[in-house]
Amino acid sequence: MLRSPLTLLPLLLLGLGPALGAQLPVQFGGAVSVDAPLSDLRTDLNDKVGLGTSFQVTVRTGERLSVRPRLDLDLFRVSRYHRPFSNYVQERTFFSAGAGADLLYAFDGTAGNGLYCLAGxxxxxxxxxxxxxxxxxxxxxxxxxxxxxxxxxxxxxxxGLGYQVNRHLGFETRAVLSQYDRPAAGGLQVPTGEVPTELRKALNVQFAVTGRW
Structure with missing residues (x-):
């Protein structure tokens, strides 16, 4: 059974133990991003963009390779509706919380700066x-x-692809594929679990600024 991503934090940190014990170069960091939905997610959000943030730990495992465990939060506004002739405002948002890891490969032979690609x-x-x-x-x-x-x-x-400007600042474009349930009637305006749902594809392209310290 899959656990809630936030409960994976202790396991994520535990997995860093061997790296820290071996005194591998480790940098803590994070990212903020503008999220552009594609595929079914774009249709269900009516082309609205989202915002994202993440906490990251970059462990340099070789001259070109780094492993980057991460925790992510991405938020999209579905709708905002002001009821006519009333003071009521209704808002609906769709968001995700996740955990995982990226493998980074530096093209120029140094993981500290320059162009890199990633898979996660x-x-x-x-x-x-x-x-x-x-x-x-x-x-x-x-x-x-x-x-x-x-x-x-x-x-x-x-x-994804990224460019590490220096030890602390970088820029990254990252495409993330996942799945979600959409109510068959009413779309994301309707709470999941109250009506029949259909499986949908979420392709989220993130344009991020990354920081390490």
């Missing part, structure tokens, strides 16, 4: 989040209700 794999959990806010008399602290429903746990696979 892991597991993620998709969620649907719904909120209703009553902005009575434009009060930002009006009545607020929310509900988060689990969607599908899915394996993910990634390919």
């Amino acid at each position: 794999a892991g597991v993620l959990q998709w969620f649907q989040h719904f909120t209703i806010t009553d902005h009575w008399n434009h009060d930002p602290d009006g009545d607020y209700r929310s509900d988060t429903r689990k969607n599908r746990v899915s394996p993910w696979a990634a390919l």
